[in-house]
Amino acid sequence: MSGPITVVGTGTGAPPGEDVLAGADLVVGGRRHLDAVRLPEGAERIVLGPLAPALDAIEEYVAEERRVVVLASGDPGFFGIVRALAERFGPRRLEVLPGVSSVAAAFARLGLTWDDAVVVSAHGRDPRTAVNVCRAHPKVAVLTGPGAGPAELGAALARTAPGRVLVVASALGDPVRERVERVGPAEAAVRDWGAAVSVVLCLEEARLPGRVRTLAGPPRRPAGWALDEGDFAHRDSMITKFEVRALALARLGPRVGDLVWDVGSGSGSVAVECARLGAAVSAVEKAGDGAARIRANAAAHGVDVHVVHGTAPEALDGLDDPDAVFVGGGGRELADIVGVCARRARRSVVVAMAALDRVPAARAALTDAGFACDGVLLQSSRLAPLPGDVTRLAATNPVFLLWGVRPRISDVEGVAQ
Template identity: 80%
Template sequence: MIRVVGTGTGTSLPDDVADGAGLVVGARRHLQAVRLPEAAERIVLGPLAPALDAIEEYVAKDRQVVVLASGDPGFFGIVRALAERFGTERLEVRAGVSSVATAFARAGLPWDDAVVVSAHGRELRTAVNVCRARPKVAVLTGPGSGPAELGAALRDADRVLVVASSLGDPARERVERVTPAGAAARDWGAAVSVVLCLDERRTLGAVRTVAGPAGGPAGWALDEGEFTHRDSMITKFEVRALALARLGPRLGDLVWDVGAGSGSVAVECARLGAAVVAVEKAADGVERIRANAAAHGVDVRVVHGQAPGALTGLDAPDAVFVGGGGRELPALVAQCARRARRTVVVALAALDRVPGVREALTGAGFTCDGVLLQSSRLAPLPGEVSRLAAANPVFLLWGVRPPACTEGVPQ
């Protein structure tokens, strides 16, 4: 049997927690905090593989193993690795209070509607994109992915960071509210447990039935009437539906909407969970995008400027949507393709631009495909009958980066 004991935050372990164990595994501070049997072997937890191998030897001999872990070991903790290696039937888990639960308690906030993302030993970009997309996020930190790095990446976001350090230690615990810029300017050391990233306008939210992030929208490819737009200058819902299918926006992704116009694609990507940057050269277009994002309750970062120059300095996207046309379109698509990690989708009306866009995508190492969309909508006629009203045809091209061809792609 393997007994896994979470130390929790603000609680002490019973002295007899390791009684009868032939092997005790844990961080040095955990091993020092309990009474260990004199005959027990002790392993200070570092690389996981050697510890798992040692545990396997004791399990094979039917000897008791005790694993001491921080917080709740079943929450981004060692229980997963142990269960995969030895099976759940061999585990006896005693959960402590997680650092996330404690941090929200210290902040006086409910957290059934929070998104929790780990940046410990993982790319920070996913945590950053989730923080941009959701109003209440807990980030589990790690070396190189702490509050300073998170704050630097979120300088332009309307967020407050709650930095929780040494949770559960009466002498050293600190919980501080700072701006992203304030977090970026400090050296936080290694004691940070978790960072809460909050949009304070929406930290309470509505009463929930299902815990976790808000569910996806009931529908997408919304009618054009759901957006403020100018002179029907908006990506039609038939085109938007296929564009969204090819973009595949999801929580943790970053999507660019270049030449965003009304921002309909940007808003729909944000509704599906992605962090979104909309780039628009017209000042009135910028205001429309902001109004449409507010109307649909999503965050869209709007960059006022003309691509490709306006793309400089933006974080590398997972997916890009390019709308509009012009002689510069192939060059713009090529630049977007060089930065995109997964896919680029281009909507255009002019047949003459199709070869150049295809060449731009394939030249960047993407596999390219496309379709000409021609749709006719039902329109009423006198006498309670209908006709078909044809919409202007639109070419939709998309390029997908092969999974093996990621060398040199910005992270």
């Protein structure tokens, strides 16, 4: 049974007809939505600001079985007010009449499909997730908000993904004020965009998907990881072996919206695998030929990796704070590098070492930064052929893998209690 709350998405076209509002005792919505309609005689109206007072007022009308109409932008079930209303009153009390979402309208203006787009909301949220998604994926729609609009997105992407194209859609559906503009990140960063921006599309046109899709949303996660060393270009076997990479990826936990650093990246095998799993990645490598090799490996696997040609820890100064860090090189500076990474990582740091002597200093750097530290010595033997159609075991070099995990606030509070 539909309840007394009707939620109307105004879409990107004309306001709802009077028949939708007929019989309403209370109409709730943004000022521009309310000003665009004629209220039924005797109906009260509430201009949406803070959501809690409006929900309290709606509850009073619902308790008396009086009819409420809520006006919202676009499709109110898509990052919209339907969630809050359903949590408060239950979905069976709602009659939802969706309009065309700003995301659908923006892609329609460009003549592009959006079943293969990643959609992320930065409205009232930390914009770093939206930035990381834009870096990692070729087709992204960002729902903007104060402090997380085209200028902020452009400033972040100009440093790490300057080749992206931003499509800024403003006042969609307004016959006079609608604007759809294509700009680069650097230009977006210095423009005053005002408050009418509806959505920003971030495109890497060279990587736009073109295949027929079965599932909507971002490409499916790869069927496997810890790829064979032969899947990467590398120099003199200087590459993180797949056994080590498998456990490192498990401890890093790369996912959509994350930023991962791969420090001392070498061939970029860890960086590429993290990018294949949906994370944004910055790979730091001091050798010029190594930096070129990382770019080539990223291109071969169809992912984007931000490559920094420089020496850690100094090269880390200009990077955004990561969620997770893999340190695969560092030499005598390893402890200093791990310390810098641990101070800035939001979740975890993983360190791979061949030298026994460097394990204590790396472990101390993690624990001194407040991380819970653990580790393992990985020794593996692979099947290898012998003459006569028989097989032997060929040992690989042992590697120490340490990882540190930043305790969650709840964990710390639990210990304190």
